[in-house]
Amino acid sequence: MNIPANKKTPFFKSWTNVYLFVIAFLLLVILFLFLFTQYYK
Amino acid sequence: MSGVDWIVLCCTLLFIILYGIWKSRGTKNIEGYLLADRQLPWYHVGLSVMATQASAITFLSAPGQGYSDGLRFVQFYFGLPLAMVVLCITFIPIFNKLNVYTAYEFLEKRFDNKTRSLTAFLFLLQRGLSTGITIYAPAIILSTILEIDIFYTVIANGVLVIIYTVYGGTKAVSYTQMLQMSIIFGGLFLAAFMVIHLLPENVSLSDALHIAGKMNKLNAIETSFDLNNRYNIWSGIIGGFFLQLSYFGTDQSQVGRYLTGKSVRQSRLGLVMNGLIKIPMQFFILLIGVLVFSFYQFHQPPIFFNKVETQRLESSIYKEEFKLLENSYKVAHVQKQEEVNKLVNALHTKNENDISAARLNVQKADAKSNAIKKEVAQLMEKNNSKADTNDTNYIFLTFVTEQLPIGVVGILIAIIFLASMGSTASGLNSLASTTVVDFYKRIFNKTGDEKKYLNASRWATLIWGVFCIVVALYASKLGNLIEAVNILGSLFYGTILGVFLVAFYMKKINGTAVFIAALIAEMFVVYSWLNNLTAFLWLNVIGCILVMVFSFFIQSIYNKMKVVK
Secondary structure: OOOOOOOOOOHHHOHHHHHHHHHHHHHHHHHHHHHHHHHOO | OOHHHHHHHHHHHHHHHHHHHHHOOOOOOHHHHHHHHHOEOHHHHHHHHHHHHOOHHHHHHHHHHHHHHOOHHHHHHOOHHHHHHHHHHHHHHHHHHOOOOOHHHHHHHHOOHHHHHHHHHHHHHHHHHHHHHHHHHHHHHHHHHHOOOHHHHHHHHHHHHHHHHHHHHHHHHHHHHHHHHHHHHHHHHHHHHHHHHHOOOOOOHHHHHHHHHHOOOOOOOOOOOOOOOOOOHHHHHHHHHHHHHHHHHHOHHHHHHHOOEOOHHHHHHHHHHHHHHHHHHHHHHHHHHHHHHHHOOOOOOOOOOOHHHHHHHHOOOOHHHHHHHHHHHHHHHHHHHHHHHHHHHHHHHOOHHHHHHHHHHHHHHHHHHHHHHHHHHHHHHHHOOOOOOOOHHHHHHHHHHHHOOOOHHHHHHHHHHHHHHHHHHHHHHHHHHHHHHHHHHHHHOOOOOHHHHHHHHHHHHHHHHHHHHHHHHHHHHHOOHHHHHHHHHHHHHHHHHHHHHHHHHOOOOOHHHHHHHHHHHHHHHHHHHHOOOOOOHHHHHHHHHHHHHHHHHHHHHHHHHHHHO
């Protein structure tokens, strides 16, 4: 029996994933800036 | 500025203009002229969008703001990536599907003529004046720093932009913006490298950041919620989101950039790129200002960075008082420098008690210097009630021209011109698009051929260019015009965004309901502003939400009245 290979869609093929990536990136930048502020305080 | 710097500056500007003209040759129709045949790839769209937003004031004012106010301005951009996501999901597909040239064209298809004409007219009014200011604001600073008459800096800036924008339209604007942004990025890295290089030998980058941090300049995040505090994380995310959404979604100078994308995908990718790069870029520019601040802890800074104002004081009846203040400032700086050196030593020994003690002393010494600066500002006002007592915009260029080596100065002055040219070019191009598409083509010449519309677009660009130069030349005589234009923008953006959001998401609301709602909401916004009820970023939120709520109620009442009849 031929079992079809488990095809994976590349992460950035979906626009939803792209948008989630942008939001996650924003949160990471805010976290970085927060830690940066605290470290040099 | 040396001869070599002038050569670098002139060659850079000439190269940009020739490149723009060469890249845009052969434009034959209005779609090519206004939308670059909708053939541009995502990185063009992204860089063009960034160059449009980043005017010369961004590169003059932001490092100065970093110097005097620290990093907190970066929070202003927190709403931008979220706005980009909404634009990608809603605005881009709809504008592309309807094949529009301008954002206001969409409003006629969705509502009616009057809504389109009103928003297009408000745009022309606001953008026409603000593009004039985009030319004027850097011109006044460059004329002070380079010691040449403002007439020449305005004319140089305005005429250079008109040449390639009239000839090549959007294609010339977009290609030159891509090159301008590359030079600007290169110039900024060079500036950052030079500041670090100029720090004393025993002071590392980390020490410089620690010094700035201990003097409260690395305040990138403020979590306290205060409606009257202009920059905190909440006003940045919520207010910034609405402001950026209205700017990118309803201002033709931006809409015209991403409509040039080859496809919906390319336009979206361009905006995603902008969403990812903008905050780090702004952080980097502010950080350069913070490093300049650290540099001036070891070198005597001018008591006031705007030379014109200090020269006025030197030749006034207050010159003796000013001299005394200058001497006290020098003494205060020497004392501060001693305290800063103690702080550096404490940082090297990593002794927390010593660091805390040194930090307190540095802050005290800094407060003393700032108090003297305040006295100087008061003296300036006493001498001339119209004196410009804010020297933030002059800090970075003073540092560049006085501290950096020959050649580098030319490059950095060139990036100020380039940034101004990029945003001015987009402004002129969008003014021409709206004039031709929303008024000329619809009202004055409905059946013209492509050549006529192309010629009309070129004439419109030229006329708006001359108008903006005239605004720039008279701006200095009109005093508060800059403030007026900024307020005009923030007063209307929220309401216009509300109209667009109703168009997109509230399908059952018609043109008359949204038109009345917009007028009522605008009155509320103006009332809030007149009574200082909130910081200006929140006006965008108020305007937008009120339009949506009022439209809903007016439509409901209208529907009920129809049923009763």
